[in-house]
Amino acid sequence: MGRVIEMDNLTKIFGEKLIAVNNVNFEVEEGAIFGFLGPNGAGKTTTIRLLLGLIRPTAGEVRVFGEKMTPGSSNLRRRIGYLPTNPRFPPTMTPIRYLDFVGKLFRIGREERMKRLATLIRSVGLLGDSSREIAGFSTGMVTRLGFAAALMNDPELLILDEPTSGLDPAGRKSTLDLIAELGKQKTIFVSSHILSDIDRVCTDVGVIGEGKGIFSGSIKDMKKIIRSRVIRLELEGNLAKFCEALKAAQWVVGFETRGDFEVDITFGPAISMVEAVREVTNLVSRLGLDLISVSSSTSSVEDAFMALLRDEESRGFLRAA
Numbered sequence: 001m002g003r004v005i006e007m008d009n010l011t012k013i014f015g016e017k018l019i020a021v022n023n024v025n026f027e028v029e030e031g032a033i034f035g036f037l038g039p040n041g042a043g044k045t046t047t048i049r050l051l052l053g054l055i056r057p058t059a060g061e062v063r064v065f066g067e068k069m070t071p072g073s074s075n076l077r078r079r080i081g082y083l084p085t086n087p088r089f090p091p092t093m094t095p096i097r098y099l100d101f102v103g104k105l106f107r108i109g110r111e112e113r114m115k116r117l118a119t120l121i122r123s124v125g126l127l128g129d130s131s132r133e134i135a136g137f138s139t140g141m142v143t144r145l146g147f148a149a150a151l152m153n154d155p156e157l158l159i160l161d162e163p164t165s166g167l168d169p170a171g172r173k174s175t176l177d178l179i180a181e182l183g184k185q186k187t188i189f190v191s192s193h194i195l196s197d198i199d200r201v202c203t204d205v206g207v208i209g210e211g212k213g214i215f216s217g218s219i220k221d222m223k224k225i226i227r228s229r230v231i232r233l234e235l236e237g238n239l240a241k242f243c244e245a246l247k248a249a250q251w252v253v254g255f256e257t258r259g260d261f262e263v264d265i266t267f268g269p270a271i272s273m274v275e276a277v278r279e280v281t282n283l284v285s286r287l288g289l290d291l292i293s294v295s296s297s298t299s300s301v302e303d304a305f306m307a308l309l310r311d312e313e314s315r316g317f318l319r320a321a
């Protein structure tokens, strides 16, 4: 299987100094449902516009289907379906008329057009509303019409920019179900600022924060990082004895010594950082060691995850992890 999307130091600077996308290098394999996760303002939409060749990178490039994407790459864009955030459609049109119009833009012949729009209207659940004016549609119905429109050209790659944005729980569920279903046949690149949405449907994930790529890999590996916390200790005394005690401590997930004086202790989500530090200092004094320094390894990855997690805890992602 090949790579459908390859970003190569992709960079976009707006004006003189707003670096919206900063040296990003994500790759998407054929057949993946790739979740593009990041808080609001992280650079997701800008990256997607670069992917589609709607804007030019300031530096670096992106290849789609192995070819460099540029504003002139209409041959590549024909193979992509795109659903923007909160799409808008002509309010006086009906789904049938609108999809017919989209099919004409793609120069699909009448017979094939009718066949496709009938199939799509059914598969996105708009059959009962296919002759109603779009003006009266709910956000969920508009989103489903957006999916149908993005699929009209039978694309190999589907790019969805925050498709769950503005939806109620029922709309969110049906949208995620639709993505999972479509993912059986197509490569999907879907952005979201909601971890639990990505968790529900994606096979792989790329995290972006303040324009920078901060994680890329499987959902499983991402959860490992989120759930672990590390405290770094610098100690004086019998480190071996201390390590023995760590092995027996229930709150310790793992540890690693660095030289003769340092140890990184990983603890799980069951206790807070404050509690872990208290446990550590108790252990140190009980064993008669001297504590030189304590620090938590707050790498940029963790910082970014923590920022994401702040408004995530209520959504149940941590419980599901």
Ligand SMILES: Nc1ncnc2c1ncn2[C@@H]1O[C@H](COP(=O)(O)OP(=O)(O)O)[C@@H](O)[C@H]1O
Residues within 6 Å of the ligand: 014, 015, 018, 019, 020, 038, 039, 040, 041, 042, 043, 044, 045, 046, 047
């Ligand atoms: N056309 C533009 N001109 C100037 N700044 C922009 C433009 N588009 C986006 N930005 C800025 O780039 C940053 C990333 O925005 P965006 O890609 O829309 O983030 P996201 O989709 O992750 O919310 C934001 O600071 C935003 O204000």
Ligand SMILES: [Mg+2]
Residues within 6 Å of the ligand: 044, 045, 046, 085, 161, 162
């Ligand atoms: Mg956006």
